[in-house]
Amino acid sequence: MNTPSSLEALIEALRCLPGVGPKSAQRMAYHLLQRDKPGALRLAHSLGSAVENLRHCAKCNSFSEEEVCVLCSSGKRDDSLLCVVEMPADLLMMEQTQCYRGMYFVLMGRLSPLDGVVARDLPLDRLIRRAQEQSCEVILATNFTVEGEATAHYLATLLRAQGIKVSRIARGLPVGGELEHVDSGTLAQAVLERREVRE
Known part of the structure; x- marks a missing residue:
């Protein structure tokens, strides 16, 4: 059976996402078209809007709709x-x-x-x-x-x-972690980056 060209194009487009292979892309496409058409339209609109409106902040290089993002504009x-x-x-x-x-x-x-x-x-x-x-x-x-x-x-x-x-930034043990469950590399780094205990 031949897949309609628009469906084939959608499946191929979804494959650009990280970790999405041909089968996953196919499942996503069928789900959006069969079970969630409003979601598909929302996704298409949001993606188009993001591509059109987002740019890199002139200062921090993160995504922003303005020349300089809110965080970089803050005086605080x-x-x-x-x-x-x-x-x-x-x-x-x-x-x-x-x-x-x-x-x-x-x-x-x-x-x-x-x-x-x-x-x-x-x-x-x-x-x-x-x-x-x-x-x-x-x-x-x-x-x-x-x-x-x-x-x-x-x-x-x-x-x-x-x-x-x-x-x-320092490396070490996670908050709430127990030594017996930590890998040896993380534990070794925690020992190397230890600091003095002060009152």
Whole structure:
């Protein structure tokens, strides 16, 4: 049986999503068309609107509908701190902690030579310019993956060469975690990054 061309195009379009193979894309397409047409129309409208209206913030490089996002426009942020994260989702997680009141810069990726992502693919010139303009401490908050660690190391070298103060978020045990359930690498890092107990 031949699949209608518009259905085939929808299935193929859904495959651009990460982790979505041909079978998953097909299931999604059938579900949207058969069981949730209003949802399909809402999805199409929202996607079109997002593509048309969103851009990168001129300061932090996250997504924004304005030239400068709300967070960067706020006068209540500490501009002596600049936290570098990989993706906008990481920025949202940092904000949810409610312990950081500085500014951000979103790389929109990380160094990953195996995936073809090298330094020139990241907005590093903009990051350096922003750090120099703010005369701030840069806090590297990339993920603790091989790629995230490589990115943090590369950025630290690059920024320190410009005379910029650089720090890295600490690694260690999760809150509520028990030692017997923690992997040895995390435990070793927690021991190495221990700090003095003060009254």
